[in-house]
Amino acid sequence: MKVAIVGSTGYGGVELIRFLIHHPGVEITSVISASSAGESIAAGYPHLNQILMDTLDGVDPAEMKAKADVVFTATPSGVSTKLVPQLLAVGLKVIDLSGDFRLKSGEQYEHWYKHEPAPAELLQSAVYGLSEWYGKDVVGVPFISNPGCYPTAALLGLGPALQAGWIDGDSIIIDGKSGVSGAGRGVNLTSHYAEINENLKPYKVNRHQHIPEIEQVLQDVHGKPVTVTFTTHLTPMTRGIMCTMYAKLNGSYADHDFVQLYSEHYAGRRFVRVRPEGTWPATKEVYGSNYCDIGFSVDKRTQRVTIISVIDNVVKGAAGQAIQNLNLMMGWDETTGLSYVPVYP
Template identity: 60%
Template sequence: MKAAIIGGTGYSSVELVRLLHQHPFVDVTTIISNSQAGSMLHETYPHVTCVVEQTLQSLDLNKLSQSVEIVFLATPSGVSKSIVPGLMENGVKCIDLSGDFRLRSAQSYEEWYKHTAADERYLAKATYGLSEIYEEQIKSATLIANPGCYPTATLLGLMPVIKNKLIDNKTIIIDAKSGVSGAGRSVSMGTHFAEVNENLKAYKIGAHQHIPEIEQTLQNETGQSQAITFTTHLVPMTRGIMCTMHANLSDVITTSDVLQLYNEFYQAHHFVRVRPEGTFPSTKEVLGSNFCDIGLHVDARTGRLTIISVIDNLVKGASGQAIQNLNLLNGWDVRTGLLEVPVYP
């Protein structure tokens, strides 16, 4: 299959290049970067020298539509909404890694993302690509809205107890922490070395654009409007997300019982690993991989459940999940091209 990547000099884009280079059924023939068209990819990312010899190109929708079968859009939010319709009208399937097609409500998108929303006809065509949960819908999709990094870690951690009604959904509190690469490659004061190094800070309190995405998915599963407490923090590391979630249990249950539920829920899903009782994952243990590792603890004293979920934000939280969705779309083994062992230490 011939594939293109639009947004060729971002972190998610170069992760797509790295992972698809090992994919036996995909050939990345085109990498689009309007800002650096004409230059070689290795001029921006020297680590791909002698591995990927690609000249970055400017976007020509007609030419692109005639030359590829799938397009990954790793663009900033607000960009892909104007590109996807032209591709889809020419029969090209799209996997969008930005937030432009994740929210069904145009009004909600404009409120949280501060951009004009995509055409509602295309919002209606988008399939939310949380791979382990919406597997069947993804298989027949033409436009996949790849989930955000925080929602991926959060929702995979919560879904078993949400679907089995084991917690009071009104009591969900999410404490989320991310490495600096989650902010993208563009330079800003908030990601400046001197601002981040030896520092830990909360940001976008009550205003993070991933809040409505998480709430929308929880509402899909419960049929009820869900309001969550979601607080994000920037930590001085390059990659990784840890979401620590707390909720009141709706019944008396032990850690062992919850672990059994999670193991059964995810037993057919290679990329979710549930830790044994008394052990908890760290971000380093999934670095460079498409795994989501989950640890659990029931506090009998307070009647609360703690869920710890970790991912690599650039892989399972972006490019790896996009490729997992591509595999589902084509009936390939979901592990194809994604069998990387985590990098440790």
């Protein structure tokens, strides 16, 4: 399978390169950047020197079609809206890592992302690729919208309990923390070393663009509208997301009940690891991998449950899940090219 990567100079794009180079069913035939066309990929990422010698191509759908079967679009929001229709029109399969096709409502997209939405028919045709929930839906389809990083951690952690009716859908609070790579490679005050080092700060409080994505999927899981409180924080680490989630219980449950429920729900799904009773995950334990680790604590005093979910935001939250979706799209084993042990320490 020949693949092209658009947005190869961003963290998501270069992480796609890192994994796809070792994928037995894939050949990278084009790395594409609108801002760095004509330059060597190793000029911006010297760690790829003598590993990937490609010169970055410009954005041209006809040239991509001549070189590739599948295109990964790891672009900023607002870019894929215009590019993806052109790629689909020339017969390419597309896995989009931007947020441009995750929301089914164009009005919602415009409100939260502040960009003009894609045509309604394209929004409806994009299959949402949360692999552990919609894996069967992506088999054989030409167009997948890859989930966001925070939604991946939050949805994998909340989904089984909400589907089972064990938690109240109107009581969910999500406390999300991300490493600085989530802000992208661009130079800005947010990711400036002096600003983030030895610091922990919230951002986009009650207005993060991942809120409607989380609520959209939880509504699908729950069968009725769900409203969440979602607060994001930037932490002084490179990679990792931790979502600590709180919800009111709809019955009497213990930690071991949640462990059993989740173990059964995710049985056979190799990239979700449910922690034993009394243990909770840390971001370092999934670093550089496609795993999502989940742990629980029931508080009988408050009749609430705490669910803790961790992922590597650049892998399971972006490139790794996109490759997992490619595997499912093509009918391959979903772990192909992804079975790496987390980097530790």
